Amino acid sequence: MVLSDVLNVAKELSEKHRLKMTSPFIKPNPKILKKRDSWTQGGNRPIRIVVLGQAAVGKTALVVRYITRRFIGDYDPTLETIYKYSTYVDGDELQFEILDTAGQDDKAMTLEDKIRWGDCFIIVYSITDKCSFDEITRIKFLINHVHGLQNDKVKVGSSNDRKFEPPVMLVGNKKDLLLDRMVKPQEGENMAKMLGCMFFEVSTRESYAEVKTALDSLARECKKRFRSSASPGNLRRRISSGRLFSSDKKKSSDRRFSVDVMTETPRTTRRAAIYSE
Numbered sequence: 384m385v386l387s388d389v390l391n392v393a394k395e396l397s398e399k400h401r402l403k404m405t406s407p408f409i410k411p412n413p414k415i416l417k418k419r420d421s422w423t424q425g426g427n428r429p430i431r432i433v434v435l436g437q438a439a440v441g442k443t444a445l446v447v448r449y450i451t452r453r454f455i456g457d458y459d460p461t462l463e464t465i466y467k468y469s470t471y472v473d474g475d476e477l478q479f480e481i482l483d484t485a486g487q488d489d490k491a492m493t494l495e496d497k498i499r500w501g502d503c504f505i506i507v508y509s510i511t512d513k514c515s516f517d518e519i520t521r522i523k524f525l526i527n528h529v530h531g532l533q534n535d536k537v538k539v540g541s542s543n544d545r546k547f548e549p550p551v552m553l554v555g556n557k558k559d560l561l562l563d564r565m566v567k568p569q570e571g572e573n574m575a576k577m578l579g580c581m582f583f584e585v586s587t588r589e590s591y592a593e594v595k596t597a598l599d600s601l602a603r604e605c606k607k608r609f610r611s612s613a614s615p616g617n618l619r620r621r622i623s624s625g626r627l628f629s630s631d632k633k634k635s636s637d638r639r640f641s642v643d644v645m646t647e648t649p650r651t652t653r654r655a656a657i658y659s660e
């Protein structure tokens with residue numbers, strides 16, 4: 384083994400260790416969380432996206448649709464996963480870690496811990512569920528609060544200082560359920576404008592293209608903010624996962640993405656229909 388190999392192994396081990404400390408299934412050490420890089424200093428590590436929202440709004444479906452192109456109808460609601468994902472944004476390869484949170488209570492890590500971990504955020508609501516829409520303000524307030532504590536440049540509510548706030552995207556999901564709609568597109572747009580978020584309405588079930596457009600926009604915004612991490616050749620570690628979709632492993636190898644499931648609960652996932660475009 385040459386010196387560069389040894390250094391690579393050491394680097395990988397330290398990276399794994401860091402991920403373990405921030406895993407949603409291990410109570411994080413507050414000292415380590417305090418030492419966490421500010422979101423404005425993404426450095427060379429992957430960009431962390433946290434997907435938030437009430438239970439059953441389609442958070443898991445959205446993330447899985449984006450990284451695998453598939454819609455999988457049924458998931459274990461208690462499953463929390465960090466997906467490692469790399470994609471090309473306007474010719475640059477970007478690496479992400481996407482934390483798909485469970486809408487149900489999680490005793491291992493508080494919502495604040497998860498928000499502190501993230502660099503940017505997706506708040507999902509269902510257009511058929513007014514409660515999930517009403518929840519947005521609370522989540523956004525919490526994001527501002529947690530990141531405001533870490534970065535004294537953040538002044539919540541001041542549009543001049545929005546550039547210091549982490550990128551947040553609002554996603555109204557399930558727009559295929561027209562007859563059950565409880566939140567109008569305009570209401571979503573107004574809310575996003577008021578909170579200074581990006582906004583998209585999508586049907587994760589019906590349209591991969593809509594999901595891709597939305598999440599690519601967030602990736603593009605992240606690229607702007609984390610320009611230093613976006614240089615080609617940086618953040619390169621392509622691993623395909625056999626754990627979540629072992630039967631799809633071969634098919635996915637010809638696509639321009641790589642997925643690595645970093646952590647998940649030992650529980651099995653229930654799955655029903657799988658739709659693919």
Ligand SMILES: Nc1nc2c(ncn2[C@@H]2O[C@H](COP(=O)(O)OP(=O)(O)OP(=O)(O)O)[C@@H](O)[C@H]2O)c(=O)[nH]1
Nearest residue numbers: 438439440441442443444456460486557586587588
């Ligand atoms: N009709 C329709 N159903 C959807 C859509 N997206 C997700 N669903 C369904 O909504 C249900 C909840 O989806 P999940 O992805 O498990 O929701 P979640 O927000 O991750 O739920 P928790 O894990 O409990 O927080 C599932 O039955 C999905 O099939 C959509 O765009 N349209």
